[in-house]
Amino acid sequence: MQIAPRTNAAVSADVVIFTIYEGRLSVLLVRRVTAPYAGLWCLPGGLLDEGEALDDCAQRVLLEKTGIQGVYLEQLYTFGQPGRDPRGRVLSVAYYALVPYDRLHVRGGVERLDWFPEDELPPLAFDHRQIVGAARRRLVGKLEYSTIALQFMPEEFTLSSLQGVYETILGERLDKRNFRKRLQALNCLEDTGKRYSGGKHRPARLYRAKSPGEVRIIK
Amino acid sequence: MQIAPRTNAAVSADVVIFTIYEGRLSVLLVRRVTAPYAGLWCLPGGLLDEGEALDDCAQRVLLEKTGIQGVYLEQLYTFGQPGRDPRGRVLSVAYYALVPYDRLHVRGGVERLDWFPEDELPPLAFDHRQIVGAARRRLVGKLEYSTIALQFMPEEFTLSSLQGVYETILGERLDKRNFRKRLQALNCLEDTGKRYSGGKHRPARLYRAKSPGEVRIIK
Structure with a gap:
């Protein structure tokens, strides 16, 4: 058949x-x-x-x-x-x-x-x-x-660089405080305990994704 | 070729x-x-x-x-x-x-x-x-x-019947006041001026979709 x-x-x-x-x-x-x-x-x-x-x-x-x-x-x-x-x-x-x-x-x-x-x-x-x-x-x-933006990030990253990725894709500036509130609510990041001191600002905390492979849909 | x-x-x-x-x-x-x-x-x-x-x-x-x-x-x-x-x-x-x-x-x-x-x-x-x-x-x-739920509705409908469709698909009860606030924010309905008096409650307003064929994505 x-x-x-x-x-x-x-x-x-x-x-x-x-x-x-x-x-x-x-x-x-x-x-x-x-x-x-x-x-x-x-x-x-x-x-x-x-x-x-x-x-x-x-x-x-x-x-x-x-x-x-x-x-x-x-x-x-x-x-x-x-x-x-x-x-x-x-x-x-x-x-x-x-x-x-x-x-x-x-x-x-x-x-x-x-x-x-x-x-x-x-x-x-x-x-x-x-x-x-x-x-x-x-x-x-x-x-x-969703948490899809994390898929663009290296293993460890600062919150500013993550915000930069959002802004790049959306093509608009985001308010830093609102952005961090939203991230916190997602509960998708953990602090590595390390800091990144490459920039001209004071050293920023380095984070990593809690579940790197996973893209979680936000309800 | x-x-x-x-x-x-x-x-x-x-x-x-x-x-x-x-x-x-x-x-x-x-x-x-x-x-x-x-x-x-x-x-x-x-x-x-x-x-x-x-x-x-x-x-x-x-x-x-x-x-x-x-x-x-x-x-x-x-x-x-x-x-x-x-x-x-x-x-x-x-x-x-x-x-x-x-x-x-x-x-x-x-x-x-x-x-x-x-x-x-x-x-x-x-x-x-x-x-x-x-x-x-x-x-x-x-x-x-999005406004996709409107695709299930007849030409004219009450807000209660629309809420019923949401509840049916989601499989959960929605708060009436919050639901109506969300709908109002979407600005996707218009009042027909008519009322539906089929039920045992007092006659309810009949609405229709402003753009019946369109499914609008909510940002």
Whole structure:
């Protein structure tokens, strides 16, 4: 007993890999060398293999392009408009990943791979601009009601640097006192007992996430 | 120039159709008559056609099973675990739809189609129980930060009946005064000037949604 597909669709996982790079929300792009859209930038992606789960395909793309595993990766949306790929029917199951800036292996300038600020992207191949837009909206939405921002942080960080990440993604300044109250209510951080004295201000406390891998939804 | 799929996957759109039926959050199911899982209930679904957009496929499923169009329909998640369908690789692009209870054409008991309370589902075929669970979580989440609950309402309704819908979905009682304050802040309703006098209480004001089709995200 077999199910006969009514389309001969290929399936790819395309991953919007976000980081905070030089103080800006940035996306990792690949320059295409072959048609269609040769010379344009696009999202890292790969075709789904026989017997491969969707999440595993996205993990594989992430690992191949950045050398990183074990970061936050979430399925975003499936893009399947006919005609979105001139070569034939391709469904893109889009994912987004958040990479802490201290774990970046690809720091830009690598052959065919580079980071671009999300608000200054070059023209992208296919419908990838739309996919990045959807990923950014999901991220901004989750920032409001989850602890997702911690996924961008190194193991130990100051509250100011965490606030900076929120401000970078939201594109607005936050009131320091309100921000700290909100954080306290979340009860997601613990004091390391150490202090960071790199800046020109007095040494600031270093915190770490209580459950580093977990993204908690705030009710 | 052709893209060669590395899987021979079929793609289906499966739709979790929610309504509030007899005061309970309910899901429309179809009884399977053929193998696999003959005799079990499953979500209404259909295979993606050549040249058909995913959203159009989901709309078609909804129209075929309920005779309804123009209701809230949102892509949920793509389920693609190898082995989820014993007949071969099938990706299910899952959607959920919200149908106002006064527009139900299928009131249950129709051949092969019936409504089931979401918390008392029969055993479902495939991974459809998991899909319903994901849809319910998305709905509950959106209830907190959007005007999505209005999609369940008839054209004119009382505030008590709207509160009832929230309570039904959340599975908890809400404080009437807080609920009305929150609604007022949303500024999504307008007074019809009419009153509903069907109950045993004094006649209650009838409201309507200011933008019936729109689901507004609350910041």
